[in-house]
Amino acid sequence: MSADREPAERRHIWPVRSAAVPKIIGTATAVIGLLDVVSAVFPAFRNGRMHHMAAVFPGTVSSLAAATSVVTGILLLMLAHALKRGKQRAWWAAVALLPVGAATQLIYRHSFFGVGVSLALMTVLLLHRQEFTALSDPRTRWRALLNFTGLSAVAFCLGLVITSAHPASERGNPGFLDRCQHVLLGLFGVSGPVDYTSDRVDDVVGFSLGGLGLLIAISTVYLALRPARPVAELSEADENRLRGLLARHGARDSLGHFALRRDKSVVFSPSGKAAVCYRVVSGVALAGGDPIGDVEAWPGAIERFMELARAHAWLPAVVGCSETGGEVWTRETGLDALELGDEAIVDAADFTLQGRAMRNVRQMVKRIERSGYECRVRRVRELTEGEKQKVRLAADAWRGTDTERGFSMALGRFGEDLDGDCVVVTAHKEREPGAPHPELGDLRAVLHFVPWGADGMSLELMRRDRSADPGLNELLIVAALQQAPSLGVVRVSLNFAMFRSALARGERIGAGPVLRGWRGLLVFLSRWFQIESLYKFNAKFQPDWVPRFLVFPNSRDLPRIGFAIMQAEGFVNLSLPLPAVVQRFLPGRADRPPHRHRTGYAAAPGTAAGLSRDSGKRSAVA
Numbered sequence: 001m002s003a004d005r006e007p008a009e010r011r012h013i014w015p016v017r018s019a020a021v022p023k024i025i026g027t028a029t030a031v032i033g034l035l036d037v038v039s040a041v042f043p044a045f046r047n048g049r050m051h052h053m054a055a056v057f058p059g060t061v062s063s064l065a066a067a068t069s070v071v072t073g074i075l076l077l078m079l080a081h082a083l084k085r086g087k088q089r090a091w092w093a094a095v096a097l098l099p100v101g102a103a104t105q106l107i108y109r110h111s112f113f114g115v116g117v118s119l120a121l122m123t124v125l126l127l128h129r130q131e132f133t134a135l136s137d138p139r140t141r142w143r144a145l146l147n148f149t150g151l152s153a154v155a156f157c158l159g160l161v162i163t164s165a166h167p168a169s170e171r172g173n174p175g176f177l178d179r180c181q182h183v184l185l186g187l188f189g190v191s192g193p194v195d196y197t198s199d200r201v202d203d204v205v206g207f208s209l210g211g212l213g214l215l216i217a218i219s220t221v222y223l224a225l226r227p228a229r230p231v232a233e234l235s236e237a238d239e240n241r242l243r244g245l246l247a248r249h250g251a252r253d254s255l256g257h258f259a260l261r262r263d264k265s266v267v268f269s270p271s272g273k274a275a276v277c278y279r280v281v282s283g284v285a286l287a288g289g290d291p292i293g294d295v296e297a298w299p300g301a302i303e304r305f306m307e308l309a310r311a312h313a314w315l316p317a318v319v320g321c322s323e324t325g326g327e328v329w330t331r332e333t334g335l336d337a338l339e340l341g342d343e344a345i346v347d348a349a350d351f352t353l354q355g356r357a358m359r360n361v362r363q364m365v366k367r368i369e370r371s372g373y374e375c376r377v378r379r380v381r382e383l384t385e386g387e388k389q390k391v392r393l394a395a396d397a398w399r400g401t402d403t404e405r406g407f408s409m410a411l412g413r414f415g416e417d418l419d420g421d422c423v424v425v426t427a428h429k430e431r432e433p434g435a436p437h438p439e440l441g442d443l444r445a446v447l448h449f450v451p452w453g454a455d456g457m458s459l460e461l462m463r464r465d466r467s468a469d470p471g472l473n474e475l476l477i478v479a480a481l482q483q484a485p486s487l488g489v490v491r492v493s494l495n496f497a498m499f500r501s502a503l504a505r506g507e508r509i510g511a512g513p514v515l516r517g518w519r520g521l522l523v524f525l526s527r528w529f530q531i532e533s534l535y536k537f538n539a540k541f542q543p544d545w546v547p548r549f550l551v552f553p554n555s556r557d558l559p560r561i562g563f564a565i566m567q568a569e570g571f572v573n574l575s576l577p578l579p580a581v582v583q584r585f586l587p588g589r590a591d592r593p594p595h596r597h598r599t600g601y602a603a604a605p606g607t608a609a610g611l612s613r614d615s616g617k618r619s620a621v622a
Helices: 020-041 043-047 063-084 088-109 112-127 142-165 176-187 199-225 236-252 256-260 295-312 323-333 356-370 385-397 472-487 500-506 513-525 532-539 555-569
Strands: 265-268 274-281 284-288 315-321 336-347 374-379 423-428 443-451 456-464 491-498 544-552
Touching: 020 063, 020 112, 063 088, 063 142, 063 199, 088 112, 142 176, 142 199, 176 199, 236 256, 236 265, 236 274, 256 443, 256 456, 265 295, 274 295, 274 555, 284 295, 284 555, 295 315, 295 323, 315 323, 315 555, 323 336, 323 544, 336 500, 356 472, 374 472, 385 443, 385 456, 423 472, 443 472, 456 472, 472 491, 491 500, 491 532, 500 513, 500 532, 500 544, 544 555
Parallel strands: 284 315, 456 491
Antiparallel strands: 265 274, 274 284, 315 544, 336 491, 336 544, 374 423, 423 443, 443 456
């Protein structure tokens, strides 16, 4: 038995305790915060039938203190999600706010029932203190800018609602621009051009806007001045350790080399013989592929990863693991697994263009060759620096989206000395005068493969000039497969086909209505995502299909995990469009050089080279 294994009673470490109390308190906090905001913003709600119900909730005060109610409600809404995740700091903030809410109830409403509700909630928090132990997420001072921008937008919209909900005086009907000016001035504590029916209403609106402005200022200053902990990225020491594990065990998983992405974090087993690479996205700790290293040491690395997720209240998930990896993950953690699709793997030694099954590919390749295209298959170390730069420029110029995509099946860089074993396949043909991208010379398409152990390679990037002839990608892959034996490569991993088995079974004769309906939905979604097209493209080369899995805690977590995967893969980008001169200093930049010669594609923050709709790039959510 490996030293990384623990006794049987330590198995199934997710979850280790009931999460009912944090979720109930977090939900109640969100409801109370929303009620506080609505009761302060809308006079009819504050003074109407909901008046008596609102009085029993902590933080809700009379109309004379509506500004306090707005600010308190927003704070409670901001705390709700953190309380659901059992965050320590959220617990301290809630315990500090509840006595304020109780005092407000007693002073303004003389409501002993409201005081009782506040104290009861605080008692529950105190009794279940052990459920709120999650540490804060990694942070940087850039969150101050994000907080200022986001909260300012929310405050401005809420301010417009406040100025519009309260009746203006009969001396004039303020227009939209006047209300916008009133809100902007009010956030700075200055009276605006809008007059209201009474001084009391004017005070409510003014104090509410001033309170929102004060909340923006205080929260931004706090985030700017608190100690920064940079978002973790792969350090040089960790990368060296991972390369050592890949040298010994890299042949086991075709996605192993993608663990060397530098926007991932890593946790090692106690023995150091295995590691799990991951990235935290929207509170979800996403691990990509199988653990790296000795299979016997996987349980130790998995347990370290789960302990880290539990300590920060992250939702653990694994995207793109193999069947063996899925079995180990589910056995060690009690998580569930779902088949995502299949990876196309071709035996290069047996590959041939002969036979009826390869007729279409054979004809297409011969036609492209007659058009004058030439293919070159080389190790990256054999390229000159000028050729490497052309490949980088081409990868960026031929990208079909604004941002690079990829996480679990993309490396995100090209041409580094340490990646000299990678294989690059290029297609060349002279350009016509006036053709786009003259700086690329005769380069018309490129494939990039990363090592898969000592005798394999795995497709990482596929790009081509959009003005090039159709069938160029087929020519590149055929050239790579034919030249693979001369490079010592006997197996080649191509694209990942999502839900491949459903597409294949749904088009067979005798398929039932459920399978046909599921296939029809996938074909419909293929208009926006490469689902059917990747399956049919790879099926041309008669590959072996190897399933890949998604590992997750519960079915109800799938929407949240799916959204996090789409963010990690680059399909959803929630970051602000900051100027490039600013982005290069942000943490997590794939092309920022903190060590060695870090050179990559022209990637956006937190993303790496990956799938575009017309690129053919492999992706777990393609």
